[in-house]
Amino acid sequence: MNNKRLLVVGELNVDLILNDIRGFxxxxxxxxxxxxxxxxGSSAAIMASNISAMGTDTTFCGKIGHDKFGEFLKQELQKRKVSTRYISTSDTLKTGITVVMNYEQDCANLTFCGAMEALNIKDIPWEDLKEYDHFHFSNYFLQKGIQKDITEIFKRMKEAGLTTSLDLQVDPDDKWEFDYKNTLPFVDIFLPNYSELLSLCKKNDLTAAIAHIRDYANVLVIKMGEQGARLITGEQEYRQGALLNKDFKDAVGAGDSFNAGFIHKYLNAASWENCLKYANLMGSLNTTRAGGTAAFTSAEEIRKKADEIKKRVL
Ligand SMILES: Nc1ncnc2c1ncn2[C@@H]1O[C@H](COP(=O)(O)OP(=O)(O)O)[C@@H](O)[C@H]1O
Ligand SMILES: [Mg+2]
Incomplete structure (x- = not known):
């Protein structure tokens, strides 16, 4: 438990997850x-729900429609004690949904963005930033209303004294137009996965991508699926293998649970090594249940299940 307060801004959608699919x-x-x-569903909301379950005081800012899916999302966040006071409702747009077709370690996603595209810089509670210590943003390419102001948003968060983190996620259009040169200097922890980093840097191998991005990123944390993760900051570098477990169900949300674990420890002033270790553990825990949040109910349950994983690593 820490007393740091987290503001998560991002997309909100439900996930309809289909497992054990016979063919494509x-x-x-x-x-x-x-x-x-x-x-x-949604990267930002899974992260918020799970870090709150771990014990970090969390508030979510996002947009839903006037519909049952929107109500469901608010209730799910509230069940995990996430404050929903900055979730606004669009009068014209519906709540987003992702249909996840799961095939072992990977999945094919079909997303209707809906209200999440309308979230914009004015929806962020700028007047109340003194209530928060850290800002996390996720899923840049799905949030058209935020895109043109992304540098400004991170810059203002830093000016207000918050620490910051970013998970870019994938670009469905495969264009990767994100102004990392001007934005990353205001991001304390940048959390891409391996293939997203290659696409963003337009490189074919990780060494070249790291060499390119390290001039802009403060702390670079690369998620590598079954290979675990790497952290690079200045001249320091850490690597940790994944905790492969016998109870693997699906990897939906594994990266978001990894983010939650990492930021939870970061806000507790843990060492980089311990942040990375705990992030891997939370990513692994995520894979034991379908979807991104089912394995994260309460701090006590998380502790118990994490101990089991540590004992039963493959
Ligand atoms: N099959 C797995 N077994 C154990 N841990 C996993 C597995 N897949 C992913 N993880 C953990 O979750 C983290 C994030 O997963 P990854 O698939 O790399 O991210 P993303 O969901 O963003 O693509 C990994 O770095 C690893 O720690
Ligand atoms: Mg991810």
Missing amino acids: PKIGNETLAGEMEFTL
């Missing part, structure tokens, strides 16, 4: 899935 859907055919889950 084809037009004109019917494809069956063996299992289905309907859960809180």
Whole structure:
């Protein structure tokens, strides 16, 4: 438990997760899935829900529609004690949804963005920033209303004295137009996964991508799926393997749970090594249940399940 207060700004959508799918859907055919889950989705909201369950005081700022999905998302966040006071409702747009088709370690996602695209710089509670110590933002490419102001947003957060983190996530259009040269200097912790970093830097190998981005990134944390993660800051570098476990279900939200674990420890002033270790553990815990949040109920449960994972690493 720490007494730092976190503001998460980002997208909100429900996830309809289909597991155990027999083949890939084809037009004109019917494809069956063996299992289905309907859960809180979206990178930013999964991160917020899980870090709150770990014990960090968390507030979410995002946009939903006037509909049942929007209500469901608010309730799910509230169940994990996330404050929803800065979640606004669009009168014209519907709440977003992602249909996740899961195939072992990877998945094919189909997303309707809806209200999340309308969230913009004016929705951020600038007047109340003194209530917060850290700002986390996720899923840049899906939030059209935020894009042109991203540098300004991070700059103002730093000016207000907050520490900051960013998970860019994937660009569905594969253009990767994100002004990292001007934005990353205001981001304390940058949390891409391996393939996102290569795409952003337009490089084919990780060494070249790291060499390119390190001039702009303060602390670079690279998520590498079953290979674990790396952290690079200045001349320091750490690597940690993933904690592969017997109870693997799916990797939906693993990166967001990793982010939650990392930032939770960071706000507790842990060493980089311990931040990375705990992030890997939380990523691994995420994979034991379908979707991004089911494995993260309360701090006590998380501790218990994390101990089991440590004992049963493959
Ligand atoms: N199969 C797995 N077993 C154990 N841990 C995993 C597994 N897949 C991912 N993780 C953990 O979750 C983290 C994030 O997963 P990754 O797939 O790299 O991110 P993203 O979801 O952003 O693509 C990894 O760095 C690792 O620590
Ligand atoms: Mg990710």
